[in-house]
Amino acid sequence: MALTAQWAEAWIRECSQVLTEHRTALIELDRAIGDADHGENMQRGFAAVVAKLDAGGQETPGAVFKLTAMTLMSTVGGAAGPLYGTAFLRAATALGDAAEIDPAAVVGFLTAARDGVVARGKAEPGDKTMIDAWTPAVEAAGTAQSAGASAVEVLEAAANAAQAGALATEPLIARKGRASYLGERSAGHRDPGAQSSALILQAAADTAGRQQ
Amino acid sequence: MALTAQWAEAWIRECSQVLTEHRTALIELDRAIGDADHGENMQRGFAAVVAKLDAGGQETPGAVFKLTAMTLMSTVGGAAGPLYGTAFLRAATALGDAAEIDPAAVVGFLTAARDGVVARGKAEPGDKTMIDAWTPAVEAAGTAQSAGASAVEVLEAAANAAQAGALATEPLIARKGRASYLGERSAGHRDPGAQSSALILQAAADTAGRQQ
Amino acid sequence: MTVGLVIVSHSSKIAEGVIELAAQMAPNVRIAAAGGTSDSPSRIGTSLEKVQSALEEAEQGDGVVVLTDLGSAVMTAEMTLEFLPPDTRSRIRLPQAALVEGAVAAAVQAESGGTVDEVASAAERAVVSI
């Protein structure tokens, strides 16, 4: 079964819930190498999106993602705002006004989202940012899709790779964002944005799985 | 007649009055190449000194100058605070606890004051600052004293040279202080601090003349 | 008319303070604040919405120079520019400058009629205080 606007909306609502549950955990990650607001930023941003979704009117996955993008940009407050905002905006552009998302389109919108984060933040893999979750996620998604996986399976592959990528940020030294102020002392802590990216992609896989 | 603590106090009170009269003029000079507060800064600073002098207790010229220095530093607010503060502090140090100031001591305390402004602000002659009033003043004072002038005559020579120096700042390009933000556009305006320095030295000569 | 300025800071106090400081030397320059998030009470952070309305406030036709504090403010500002029509955007500059020092230098340059490029480069040259 291909993914629809209904799934896209369910995904964003699930993000809001999951990020609320992980609010404190993300704050603690950000306290260690940042300014202790990533959990708050993400919770507020997605809550604002949910409030807009409640008003209805988004007919395509692309429209849901565009609304998500625009709202995150104005409500998150931290670096995650323009970064996730750009990710969802590029995903929306990649999907256009398609009503359904097949496995290739899943890889397409994930790739566009990742490229958006790179364009906005200019981080490279290994800089200890959310890119270190998104890049393996995009690669795993591509591999799964080439092997004939379903849309749900592609998202599951992406989510697993993102979580592994987030864990793998722990030994890294930050070279972008606030954590880079800490230099070598940023090593030994997981990047909060990489972790929230993994949670968001897991929510994508979970909601897609439930709709099947 | 040598100059005493009574003269020193009269001088500072006269400064307060003269700077109040020239408040608007100094503000206008500072509006052209600065932030339009030099008149306000100087008026407030010297009014605060007068309030302290009213409490009494300054037995020597040095003590009057030290009180003046400390009060200006905390009340002027602009660059003129540390600059005139340092000038009067160095003048106080040069005079020690002498009860009277002879012509050589006039040259001595003026030189010390000028050196204090240079030490604090690191301006050179021609940088379009108060130094361009103080330096010719010190030179004229030295020349007059060598020629056998009285204390009053030494102060008059200094005041006249300071006013000429202030006028001569008009074509200069500022290289220190706020006016240096304007670069070449600072030319064509008189430096406010050079003008207030000339007023202050004129007040010194006038009060000394009246006491004779 | 002069080039306008927008001050994007994570802290609304910083944005307001920079404006009071820069305005002293540049009373005729339009300087607009985009400080803090747009929810109320405003948190420490930046907001696309606030940058957008500050840009509108500062623009009088001669262009706007945008000054930012931390990296995420730069990202918010860059994103805002992407939503502008090309001709508006072509009159906006986002120099790499120190916020307070750059804003004062830029304001003085704008006050004396500098172009948007001159104002931006005045900001970039003001790395530490004069």
Add this chain to the structure above:
Amino acid sequence: MTVGLVIVSHSSKIAEGVIELAAQMAPNVRIAAAGGTSDSPSRIGTSLEKVQSALEEAEQGDGVVVLTDLGSAVMTAEMTLEFLPPDTRSRIRLPQAALVEGAVAAAVQAESGGTVDEVASAAERAVVSI
């Protein structure tokens, strides 16, 4: 204990805003404001008195790094240092740094236990925002 910071700005809003911004990343660092003049209402300017009491507030024995906005703030700060006893003064640094950017970098360095020289040079290196 950590190295303390003093923020000398002509604007009390800037000084307070820099402190709220820097404190986010450095909750254990003592950061004291010396913003505006000492008369009330406070004007735009600096004051020896305010710098002196901010230095006392920030000093816990490991030294203090003083950050300033415009040149006259530097002069006020330098003057304040001249009145201190030599051993207190030897623990104070006055780096040439961009105010906001330098303060955040310095606060992070102080938070992680940097010496007064390390904190000062972190400020100097932070010429524009990260």
